[in-house]
Amino acid sequence: MKQKAFLGTAIAAALLLGANAASACAISAWSSATGLVAADAGEPNGTAPSAGGFSRYSGRCGLRVNAQNKFVQDNTPQNETSYRVRFYYFTGDITGTSDVFRARNGSAASVFNVTHDGATMTVSQIGGGTDSLTVQDNRWYMVQLDWSQAGGVSGRIRGAGAVPCTAPATSCTNNEEIIIASNGTSATQQVQDVQLGLLATTGVTVTTPVFFDEFDSRRTTTPPRLRRCDANGNGTANALDITALINEIGGTLAAGQVDCSENGVVNALDITALINTIGQTD
Ligand SMILES: [Ca+2]
Ligand SMILES: [Ca+2]
Numbered sequence: 001m002k003q004k005a006f007l008g009t010a011i012a013a014a015l016l017l018g019a020n021a022a023s024a025c026a027i028s029a030w031s032s033a034t035g036l037v038a039a040d041a042g043e044p045n046g047t048a049p050s051a052g053g054f055s056r057y058s059g060r061c062g063l064r065v066n067a068q069n070k071f072v073q074d075n076t077p078q079n080e081t082s083y084r085v086r087f088y089y090f091t092g093d094i095t096g097t098s099d100v101f102r103a104r105n106g107s108a109a110s111v112f113n114v115t116h117d118g119a120t121m122t123v124s125q126i127g128g129g130t131d132s133l134t135v136q137d138n139r140w141y142m143v144q145l146d147w148s149q150a151g152g153v154s155g156r157i158r159g160a161g162a163v164p165c166t167a168p169a170t171s172c173t174n175n176e177e178i179i180i181a182s183n184g185t186s187a188t189q190q191v192q193d194v195q196l197g198l199l200a201t202t203g204v205t206v207t208t209p210v211f212f213d214e215f216d217s218r219r220t221t222t223p224p225r226l227r228r229c230d231a232n233g234n235g236t237a238n239a240l241d242i243t244a245l246i247n248e249i250g251g252t253l254a255a256g257q258v259d260c261s262e263n264g265v266v267n268a269l270d271i272t273a274l275i276n277t278i279g280q281t282d
């Protein structure tokens with residue numbers, strides 16, 4: 001039994017680029033990488049992703065994936081009967097269909113997975129149903145999923161600057177969020193590894209790269225959503241975050257979630273988005 005079994009919660013918390021340190025621009029915390037190297041993790045420099053720049057959701061670094069069959073893998077999970085994950089995904093501009101996340105069993109089959117086809121993101125579960133969200137190109141989306149043998153997979157995808165969805169709802173009016181109801185069970189399944197990237201081996205063309213950030217996985221608690229517009233990373237979004245946002249426009253990277261509009265670019269429009277979000281609770 002691995003040590004994590006005694007820790008109770010963390011499986012591989014914050015494996016991806018979570019820390020606000022230069023050393024976080026690395027992929028070495030992952031068990032393995034296919035088609036990706038350290039240079040695929042990097043910091044934004046004011047250039048839009050569509051023009052070759054890096055994007056990230058929080059802190060310093062994001063992971064850029066510019067072609068199919070490029071991914072990282074975490075082998076830490078072992079005989080997991082529950083698995084909870086949160087990560088941020090920047091949709092870029094792609095054609096074709098690719099899994100962007102897989103939690104796999106010992107036979108290398110997906111227990112549950114997330115697919116992006118350039119127009120929708122879909123959550124699927126082995127032997128169960130699916131739930132899809134229409135997504136925009138070049139926007140950040142949070143994926144937050146809880147899976148267990150007994151309960152199947154549930155969770156939410158939200159992004160593109162969406163305000164919180166009013167429950168109960170399966171889709172907000174502007175298709176910027178779905179709340180995924182538990183769709184079946186997979187009582188005999190166990191999670192043995194997870195993969196993150198553009199996992200398809202054929203059929204995917206990348207015009208603008210996709211990015212991943214802030215991957216966090218646990219057994220018994222759900223990794224929280226990071227507060228949108230909390231540019232200085234202190235847990236709340238308020239007028240004080242304008243300073244961090246202006247500093248980033250000036251070239252000093254913010255510590256928190258500075259891309260308030262979630263469009264992959266930090267500029268003056270994010271100040272307006274920040275002001276509009278003050279007072280929201282989520
Ligand atoms: Ca980051
Ligand atoms: Ca703040």
Ligand SMILES: [Ca+2]
Nearest residue numbers: 261263265270
């Ligand atoms: Ca923005």
